[in-house]
Amino acid sequence: MLESEYQEQNRFFLNMGPQHPSTHGVLxxxxxxxxxxxxxxxxxxxxxxRMHEKMGESRPCPGFMPNTGRMDYxxxxxxxxxxVSLIERKAGIEVPERAEYIRVITSELNRIASHLLWLGAYLxxxxxxxxxxxxxxxxxHILDILESVTGSRLTYSYYRFGGVCQDIDETFVxxxxxxxxxxxxxxxxxxxxxxxxxxxxxxxxxxxxVSPDMALRYGMTGPNLRGSGISYDIRKNEPYSVYPEFDFExxxxxxxxxxxxxxxxxxxxxxxxxxxxxxLDRLPDGPIRSxxxxxxxxxxxxxxxxxxxxxxxxxxxxxxxxxxTPYRLxxxxxxxxxxxxLPELGRGILLPDLVSILGSFDLVIPEIDR
Amino acid sequence: xxxxxSELYTGGKSLVEGLGVTMKALFMPIVTVQYPREEIDxxxxxxxxxxxxxxxxxxxxxxxxxxxxxxSCPSDCITVKGEKREGEKKKTLVLFExxxxxxxxxxxxxxxxxxxxxxYSKEYNLAAFSREAFHYDILKRLEERIK
Amino acid sequence: xxTISTLPPELIRMxxxxxxxxxxxxxxxxxxxxxxxxxxxxxxxxxxxxxVGSHGIxxxxxxxxxxxxxxxxxxxxxxxxxxxxxxxxxxxxxxLPLLVIPFSEKLQARDLNMGLxxxxxxxxxxxxxxxxxxxxxxxxxxxxxxxxxxxxxISYEIPILLSMLAVILMCNTFSLKEIVxxxxxxxxxFLQPVAFLIYVIGGLAETNRAPFDLPEAESELTAGFxxxxxxxxxxxxxxxxxxxxxxxxxxATVLFLGGWxxxxxxxxxxxxVVWFLLKVYFLLFLMIMARWTYPRVRFDxxxxxxxxxxxxxxxxxxxxxxxxxxx
Numbered sequence: 001m002l003e004s005e006y007q008e009q010n011r012f013f014l015n016m017g018p019q020h021p022s023t024h025g026v027l028x029x030x031x032x033x034x035x036x037x038x039x040x041x042x043x044x045x046x047x048x049x050r051m052h053e054k055m056g057e058s059r060p061c062p063g064f065m066p067n068t069g070r071m072d073y074x075x076x077x078x079x080x081x082x083x084v085s086l087i088e089r090k091a092g093i094e095v096p097e098r099a100e101y102i103r104v105i106t107s108e109l110n111r112i113a114s115h116l117l118w119l120g121a122y123l124x125x126x127x128x129x130x131x132x133x134x135x136x137x138x139x140x141h142i143l144d145i146l147e148s149v150t151g152s153r154l155t156y157s158y159y160r161f162g163g164v165c166q167d168i169d170e171t172f173v174x175x176x177x178x179x180x181x182x183x184x185x186x187x188x189x190x191x192x193x194x195x196x197x198x199x200x201x202x203x204x205x206x207x208x209x210v211s212p213d214m215a216l217r218y219g220m221t222g223p224n225l226r227g228s229g230i231s232y233d234i235r236k237n238e239p240y241s242v243y244p245e246f247d248f249e250x251x252x253x254x255x256x257x258x259x260x261x262x263x264x265x266x267x268x269x270x271x272x273x274x275x276x277x278x279x280l281d282r283l284p285d286g287p288i289r290s291x292x293x294x295x296x297x298x299x300x301x302x303x304x305x306x307x308x309x310x311x312x313x314x315x316x317x318x319x320x321x322x323x324x325t326p327y328r329l330x331x332x333x334x335x336x337x338x339x340x341x342l343p344e345l346g347r348g349i350l351l352p353d354l355v356s357i358l359g360s361f362d363l364v365i366p367e368i369d370r
Numbered sequence: 371x372x373x374x375x376s377e378l379y380t381g382g383k384s385l386v387e388g389l390g391v392t393m394k395a396l397f398m399p400i401v402t403v404q405y406p407r408e409e410i411d412x413x414x415x416x417x418x419x420x421x422x423x424x425x426x427x428x429x430x431x432x433x434x435x436x437x438x439x440x441x442s443c444p445s446d447c448i449t450v451k452g453e454k455r456e457g458e459k460k461k462t463l464v465l466f467e468x469x470x471x472x473x474x475x476x477x478x479x480x481x482x483x484x485x486x487x488x489x490y491s492k493e494y495n496l497a498a499f500s501r502e503a504f505h506y507d508i509l510k511r512l513e514e515r516i517k
Numbered sequence: 518x519x520t521i522s523t524l525p526p527e528l529i530r531m532x533x534x535x536x537x538x539x540x541x542x543x544x545x546x547x548x549x550x551x552x553x554x555x556x557x558x559x560x561x562x563x564x565x566x567x568x569v570g571s572h573g574i575x576x577x578x579x580x581x582x583x584x585x586x587x588x589x590x591x592x593x594x595x596x597x598x599x600x601x602x603x604x605x606x607x608x609x610x611x612x613l614p615l616l617v618i619p620f621s622e623k624l625q626a627r628d629l630n631m632g633l634x635x636x637x638x639x640x641x642x643x644x645x646x647x648x649x650x651x652x653x654x655x656x657x658x659x660x661x662x663x664x665x666x667x668x669x670x671i672s673y674e675i676p677i678l679l680s681m682l683a684v685i686l687m688c689n690t691f692s693l694k695e696i697v698x699x700x701x702x703x704x705x706x707f708l709q710p711v712a713f714l715i716y717v718i719g720g721l722a723e724t725n726r727a728p729f730d731l732p733e734a735e736s737e738l739t740a741g742f743x744x745x746x747x748x749x750x751x752x753x754x755x756x757x758x759x760x761x762x763x764x765x766x767x768x769a770t771v772l773f774l775g776g777w778x779x780x781x782x783x784x785x786x787x788x789x790v791v792w793f794l795l796k797v798y799f800l801l802f803l804m805i806m807a808r809w810t811y812p813r814v815r816f817d818x819x820x821x822x823x824x825x826x827x828x829x830x831x832x833x834x835x836x837x838x839x840x841x842x843x844x
Contacts, residue, residue: 036661036816055444063444066474127728127813130392133561137401144413151417151490157476165481166415193391198381199728199812352815378826385811392560392810402563 010034016354018047024121024358025365029342031354038354041346043339049369056329061087061296062161064329069155071331072367075114075310077107080159085240086305086316087161091296098286099163100242105176105279106146106158108272112183113142114310115265122262122359123194126203131194138186141179148172161296163289173280180273187270195266204258208345208357211256218344219337222312223264224361228256234308245282246275258360265362295324311335311362333367417475418491419468422512431512432487435461439479439488447472448479463509470496470504534626538615546759547577553805560809587748592655595745599653604746604753607646610639611760618767619694621777621789632693633681636768637674640723643761644670647725647732650754654745665816666725666732672823673722679831680712680719683838684772697776704775711834713773715827717800720765722819724758726804728811729819766800767793774800 016029026047032040052071056064068083069076081103088095116139120132143153149168150158158164194200210220215228225232233250235243251267253260298320306315312334321327338361346354403410422431435452447469452461480488498504551566551574558565566573591600614636616626629635644667651663685691687708688699706713722729746754770776774796777789814822 059444060442062442062478065478066444066476070474123812127730128811129557130395130561130809133563134395137562140401148413148415151415151477152475155474157474160481165477189391192384192387193810196384197388197811198377198384199814202818203812203815350815350817352813388810389806392806395562396556396559396806398562400559400562400564404564404567 011039024363027363027365031351033351036350038346038349038351041342041354043342045365046369048366050366052370053329053331057326060324061298061326065157065160066155069157071333071370072309072311072364073155074117074364075110076154076156077110077158078307078309078314080156081107081241082305082307082309082314082316084159084161085307086303086318087296087298089305090298090303090318090320091161093162093292094290095163096287096290097242097284099288101279101283102164102168102288103159104242105276106149108275109142109146109176110156111310112269112272113139115269118265118362119190119194123200125355125359126200128194128200131190134186134189134193138183141182145172145175145179148175160289162292163287165289167288173283176276176280180277183269183273190266195263201259203352203356204262204360206255207258207353208349208360209255209257210341210345214341214344215256218341220312220341221334221337222308222310223261223268224312224338226250227253227261227264229254234306234313238306240305240307246278248274258356261360297322297324298326309334311364312338331370333370335361335363335365336368339363339368412492412494416490416492416494417477418493419470419473419506420479420488420508421491422466422508423487423489424512424515429516431463431509432485433463433466434485435463436484438482438484442478442482444476444478445472445474466508468506468508470506471501531626535616538626539612542612542615542756542760545763546756547581549759549762549801550577550580552802556802556805557809560806581752584748584752589749590745590747592745595655596653599649600745603646603650603653604750606649607643607757608753610642610646611757611764614639614764617693618764618771619697619776620793622786624787624790625694628692628694630690630692633685633691636764637678637681640761641670641674643757646757650746656745659745662732669722669725669729669731669819672820673719673827676715676823676827676831677719677723679828679835680716681772683709683712683831683835686835686838686842693771697771697778700775700778704773704778706773709773709834709838711830713769715831715834716769716773719827720769721804721807722823724761724765726762726808728807728814730808730813731816731819762801762804763797766797766804769800770796
């Protein structure tokens with residue numbers, strides 16, 4: 001098409017640049033626009049590629065633990081969980097029950113923290129400036145609780161092969177119970193300020209409808225898939241750790257619009273609280289770490305392990321070659337598949353709707369680029 | 371037609387309720403701490419950079435310069451050097467350096483030490499003007515504590 | 518002394534009142550800026566500015582000094598005249614309406630018998646400043662913000678005018694002093710609650726305040742039409758936004774809340790300004806709270822809301838008022 005014809009049609013390119021207040025991380029989206037309508041969004045990735053997988057392949061397997069916390073820093077403990085469970089499955093290491101319970105409790109606390117941050121950031125994109133601070137107020141309590149047992153606030157490297165590295169004590173249990181009670185009372189605030197707000201409903205209802213067929217084609221997982229009506233959760237469909245012992249539900253949306261994805265995540269917070277309560281009630285005594293050989297040799301062959309991170313299915317794939325350094329370590333992150341349906345979904349929508357859709361997908365770009 | 375008015379009514383009510391939430395929050399006490407004018411206590415299990423433990427019996431370090439921490443560190447930030455002095459059976463520690471700019475606080479060194487010679491310090495208030503200020507000489511820090 | 522006595526007293530009075538009004542403007546911007554940041558802080562359970570001066574009182578003054586001292590960056594390849602003119606164009610029309618607003622019975626710079634129309638006209642000129650600023654920045658984001666601002670301002674002027682007309686029908690005059698005078702027995706907010714609500718919502722939209730702040734939608738378009746301005750240009754836009762809010766609130770007070778009427782005070786003709794300012798700042802407080810509570814409205818929903826909800830309601834309100842006044 002000639003340049004003059006192109007300009008006549010009132011189309012232009014806009015860079016929702018790598019530095020933007022609304023893309024959650026370093027993401028470039030090249031928008032071909034016609035006035036206010038987006039004709040074709042094309043995400044461009046790779047701005048924060050830090051070569052985590054290469055680092056995993058050049059160190060003995062215990063050395064990859066800090067990297068797992070840094071891929072997705074908002075919800076780092078499920079990443080830890082996936083990696084240690086992978087090596088345990090590969091090397092045949094047994095984990096004591098108390099350690100499994102501690103892992104579940106801390107992972108679920110981290111999931112709640114991640115959802116609270118997502119809620120605040122989503123509403124910040126939509127223009128409301130206060131819910132993020134209310135969410136951060138609640139999240140600070142979780143971070144303090146997790147700091148008292150793991151030592152870090154954000155990038156945890158707490159799980160070890162064969163268990164966890166530090167035990168929890170009575171104060172941890174008390175603080176967690178107090179936190180659960182406090183969070184349940186705060187639901188009313190979010191309900192009144194956000195969920196029932198007519199402006200918020202108008203910005204999220206019937207926007208960005210992902211049909212179940214489209215979700216399955218792009219491999220979306222996590223709350224995005226459940227918002228479209230398909231009930232698939234790794235904790236129920238391919239259970240790992242001690243999740244089969246707990247009684248919890250999987251919230252499912254009906255339509256697949258932004259409001260459904262929002263409601264799924266908000267209801268997941270409550271389900272996580274239920275899991276934590278049951279785990280605290282049933283916490284067994286015992287060792288927190290089993291005996292593990294100093295040098296773990298990974299037998300030749302491959303192995304896979306999938307966990308449910310806050311954003312979807314996270315799975316690790318390992319090919320061993322007899323030494324203690326993996327030959328190939330591949331991490332399948334949920335945000336990559338979630339983002340990939342944007343070009344199809346974003347045809348012919350308005351720019352504020354694009355911001356709303358991006359926010360509702362709950363993307364963390366550093367985990368896409370690893 | 372009915373939906374027009376009912377939407378208006380529920381919408382207006384939700385807006386008033388939302389305003390009520392923020393009005394109530396306006397008069398609630400603040401939850402932030404005015405750092406650095408006020409400080410909060412650090413939890414005892416906070417992971418700062420590592421330090422040598424001062425063994426009260428020996429009044430010195432426990433390190434045997436095996437180098438396990440140096441080998442197992444994924445970021446290659448520990449340097450341990452020992453030398454065998456005459457008249458002593460074990461090696462003495464000469465140099466224990468931590469390059470904190472590379473450390474990822476994974477805790478592998480603390481766990482893998484066979485004599486439990488390392489612990490986490492509680493320093494969180496770290497700021498300096500040059501990178502070299504974070505190349506800690508852990509042995510010297512221990513010697514200053516001994517005095 | 519002779520030259521001063523030969524000047525007409527009216528001119529002296531005008532000059533003094535203009536000086537007082539402009540200094541009041543700056544004082545108002547400082548106070549409102551401080552109040553906004555403090556209220557925003559406490560709504561979000563944090564203290565707001567605390568460092569500069571005790572509890573941050575001097576914060577706005579220091580901010581003003583900082584803005585004045587900044588380098589005026591003029592981007593490459595812009596239309597220089599338009600770029601420079603836009604902040605001035607946005608600041609001038611907001612001073613003029615303050616000359617006709619009756620702060621108290623005897624404190625009014627000039628009582629035009631078409632005062633209300635004058636104010637509305639000046640409000641429309643304000644939109645042109647945004648358009649000029651957005652176009653003159655040679656930046657796609659700014660252009661977006663400017664176009665949105667124009668459409669928003671045009672569609673919200675009509676409900677404002679219609680709700681003002683309802684009040685004018687009841688008192689048969691455009692002069693602001695007489696409108697306040699007609700509210701001696703009962704304030705018009707009790708007779709015309711719908712018109713009051715429509716006026717306040719429309720006023721929020723005219724001044725580009727949240728939830729209608731699309732022209733400066735931070736999270737979508739970096740900073741909208743004032744992306745490229747720094748230092749004094751930005752502070753002039755900022756000042757004109759606060760002054761615009763003040764004008765909208767004071768016109769609402771004059772039309773609906775009884776102006777300077779209130780419980781009796783000594784020197785009532787002059788000290789009526791106390792009640793006036795109390796009412797104005799109450800409305801400004803509500804406007805500030807609305808910004809920090811609600812998310813932003815999408816652009817077509819904004820226009821929908823105006824044309825499908827506000828305009829029919831204000832028309833019906835006008836009709837009912839006309840019928841009742843005639844009876």
